[in-house]
Amino acid sequence: MSVVFPKGFSTASIAAGISAVKGKKDLALVVNNGPLDAAAGVFTSNRFCAAPVQWSRKAIADGHLRGVVINSGCANACTGQAGYDQAAKEAETLASLAGFPKSSDVAVCSTGMIGDLLPLDNLLNGMKAAYPTLASTPEAGHESSVAILTTDTHPKTVEIEAAGYRIGGMVKGSGMIAPQLATMICVITTDAVVTPEQMHAALEHGAEYSFNRIDVDGCMSTNDTVLLLASGASGVTPDPEEFAQNIAKATASLARQIVGDGEGSSHDIRVKVTGATSEDAALACARAVAASNLLKCAICGNDPNWGRVVSSLGIVPEDVAPYDPNDVTVDVNGVRVCDGGKPGQPRDLVHMEEREVHIDIDLNTGSTGEATVWTDDLTHEYVHINADYES
Amino acid sequence: MSVVFPKGFSTASIAAGISAVKGKKDLALVVNNGPLDAAAGVFTSNRFCAAPVQWSRKAIADGHLRGVVINSGCANACTGQAGYDQAAKEAETLASLAGFPKSSDVAVCSTGMIGDLLPLDNLLNGMKAAYPTLASTPEAGHESSVAILTTDTHPKTVEIEAAGYRIGGMVKGSGMIAPQLATMICVITTDAVVTPEQMHAALEHGAEYSFNRIDVDGCMSTNDTVLLLASGASGVTPDPEEFAQNIAKATASLARQIVGDGEGSSHDIRVKVTGATSEDAALACARAVAASNLLKCAICGNDPNWGRVVSSLGIVPEDVAPYDPNDVTVDVNGVRVCDGGKPGQPRDLVHMEEREVHIDIDLNTGSTGEATVWTDDLTHEYVHINADYES
Structure with a gap:
């Protein structure tokens, strides 16, 4: 309709x-x-x-x-x-x-x-x-x-x-x-x-x-x-x-x-940041993670690569989003793969078969600022569409 | 040595x-x-x-x-x-x-x-x-x-x-x-x-x-x-x-x-911005263009897609880099494909066989701020390496 x-x-x-x-x-x-x-x-x-x-x-x-x-x-x-x-x-x-x-x-x-x-x-x-x-x-x-x-x-x-x-x-x-x-x-x-x-x-x-x-x-x-x-x-x-x-x-x-329906995508990725000092701080972090080509490629390969989550998080300046890297946790599809800035549960425990992937980041600042951003994985098909698309 | x-x-x-x-x-x-x-x-x-x-x-x-x-x-x-x-x-x-x-x-x-x-x-x-x-x-x-x-x-x-x-x-x-x-x-x-x-x-x-x-x-x-x-x-x-x-x-x-030697790359892209109000302004513009996945895919496909150059340029806020879109020119490998924010020479004139691609953007503000950033194209091989790389 x-x-x-x-x-x-x-x-x-x-x-x-x-x-x-x-x-x-x-x-x-x-x-x-x-x-x-x-x-x-x-x-x-x-x-x-x-x-x-x-x-x-x-x-x-x-x-x-x-x-x-x-x-x-x-x-x-x-x-x-x-x-x-x-x-x-x-x-x-x-x-x-x-x-x-x-x-x-x-x-x-x-x-x-x-x-x-x-x-x-x-x-x-x-x-x-x-x-x-x-x-x-x-x-x-x-x-x-x-x-x-x-x-x-x-x-x-x-x-x-x-x-x-x-x-x-x-x-x-x-x-x-x-x-x-x-x-x-x-x-x-x-x-x-x-x-x-x-x-x-x-x-x-x-x-x-x-x-x-x-x-x-x-x-x-x-x-x-x-x-x-x-x-x-x-x-x-x-x-x-x-x-x-x-x-x-x-x-x-x-x-x-x-x-x-993101071009060529095989996964929809929800990046949710909680425990930030403000909604703006959470949003800046969520956007930085959602923009990472390396992470998006990893998700395409069904790899819950939390190293690429935290390395993206780490580029957000401290005055934009104050947090202590040693307090940060990252859950991928419910599995806490990064705990306090260090390895948590084994990555093998994460199921990646579903199209939807949930990345939950808790900055644990003691405040409740949160934000969610959606993105897609980065696939061969995305490159194909955009290397060849001319109309 | x-x-x-x-x-x-x-x-x-x-x-x-x-x-x-x-x-x-x-x-x-x-x-x-x-x-x-x-x-x-x-x-x-x-x-x-x-x-x-x-x-x-x-x-x-x-x-x-x-x-x-x-x-x-x-x-x-x-x-x-x-x-x-x-x-x-x-x-x-x-x-x-x-x-x-x-x-x-x-x-x-x-x-x-x-x-x-x-x-x-x-x-x-x-x-x-x-x-x-x-x-x-x-x-x-x-x-x-x-x-x-x-x-x-x-x-x-x-x-x-x-x-x-x-x-x-x-x-x-x-x-x-x-x-x-x-x-x-x-x-x-x-x-x-x-x-x-x-x-x-x-x-x-x-x-x-x-x-x-x-x-x-x-x-x-x-x-x-x-x-x-x-x-x-x-x-x-x-x-x-x-x-x-x-x-x-x-x-x-x-x-x-x-x-x-950028992962999977088939082109090295030099983005040079001139005619900016300052070096910082030029650098912000060059970085924005160099970061565009769509442009990097186009270059992978040997497409001198200047629309993706100017649409990336357009995200730089005016207070960071003042310029008038109607004054901007874009040359790809020496061919002025965009002239005053509008189509210039036909894109077919651009040769893209060489590994090195030169994108020259003149903001024409009357000042001489300039900056150069190098990047790679975005290829199937990049996705392959980063979807499968685990060591």
Whole structure:
């Protein structure tokens, strides 16, 4: 169902001839049929942000959006004024097709290769052909969640049935996934009656504890975009706190699915740091461990190599995360392989057959700061995908 | 020749049964026969620093060393008090064999798997068997440079004939190589007449512009050690500035050789950033680009993917390195593939057959800050080595 699970949304998708993969669906439209058109968004903090990000940031500034155009196969990033003009043209075209008052009622998202302009005629023709097929069916929702994929191996969606209202969403992303968002395009919809301010607060909080805490490969994209659209079609005005919790649930589910489909990965790794002096200290430690190529290779080889955990932990400066190396414990899948900075239980006791691997680090500072970051292992297939990927 | 190229040094090596590779030489001794015993060292800044690092830091604090014990096959890291006691015992044993006044005349270096204690009997017996074979021959120098290797594919040495004195050195290191030193053990010798203070200044400066500017995999070791020993046997007192330049030449050569032997690598990548507001700003940008797994995979695939250069550049915060993305140019092997933040020359014009790849980034801020960092590409073989490596 994805984005059409809540009432008041329709979607369409098509193979517009943008992707290098012949016949692959590469264009999706999402339209908010109201009665509300409230919206919120968070975007990449990469300084080389793509033209569609530049456009969408402006479009959403007033807290309102009626439609979204998403394409895979080309990122329209690092394309200068010409790329920005293309993004504007996309928005104008959907606004004109749908009779929206202005082009800034439309956000645009692009994902794919950096440095190429869009094949604009293909894209605009695709939009015109797809527009009449807009629908609110489960099939339409599913097809759109497929159309936005690049190196992803399967669609990633979420549906939450809340108290009288619904939340739905779709996301793409499997490489260039790093601390501040990811190479990801995410559209979340709801039929709740909510204000743009409330949505923005909920989305920022949700993103912070989900998309900003996954790291597939330490690389940050130029195109990351997360949009939240509200139609108000349920007529239900939720408790703001409860609404924020449900948005956080949706972003957590989608982020977890991104890690589950990380490029070439064979293990999903949860790095949890506890006993830190603060959440920030715990987060710095968790990020350092999750970013270790050596550890990620070891996990690929089913090796619970705690030496690579602590050597990564050891690069976090003392003023960022105070702790005594002699107090640190490391559990891998429940086995305490490092105890007080020294060898603990034999590594042979650790079972590594499951896809999910849990690395639990206790800094034992006496405080309770904690944080969790998810990452993937680093595999032959990751190298293959990224040495050969050009589209 | 390596460490015995200068006068006043002898070395010996042996297969002591420390490495998991049966019959591999895994132990080397280096002895300074004087008349001077001046020494300087720089060490890992990893907070989980290994027992031999803890020992050697104290031993060298007085600016004097007469001998070094180096083993491969076991890092003696994260081994607590027992590991420290082992390091002390190694030093005592060489001091006793050689008749040095005190055990702190000896530094010890270990490299290999983290979290295991040394097979101490093997190591001490090996030392006793090797000691009588100490020699100053080219063969002895070569054999020691082989004995210290782990996943390295070949020995890495340097010989510099300076004005009346000599500098020699050997280094190991090919994985866990990151900004602040590397999983490296390096011993540099000289027969110049120099003071510990002068040596320390020269070594710190040399390391900063060599070992601290290479990054194979972004991982920092627990065991990094660079030692500089002076015998004074040439009788020549060099000009301090000229001496420092020659030490910098030696460290630059050894660091470059480490990158050339980076685990599984097929390309050595030089990332040079110019036109920054300061050297620090340039260095932050160069490090960010050199750390990008996606870029390193692209280079492995002979793809001059400048989109992955600028998307890595874009994560450096503006207060760290002010620049305008629209002013940035990127040349790969002399072809300007990105011009003013937009596509430049076609990527097909870039030749990628050579092992060495040059990425030149001009931030065009109007200032002249610049910095260079070397790294390797990320290959299938890197994953293979680090998913399967356990010794």
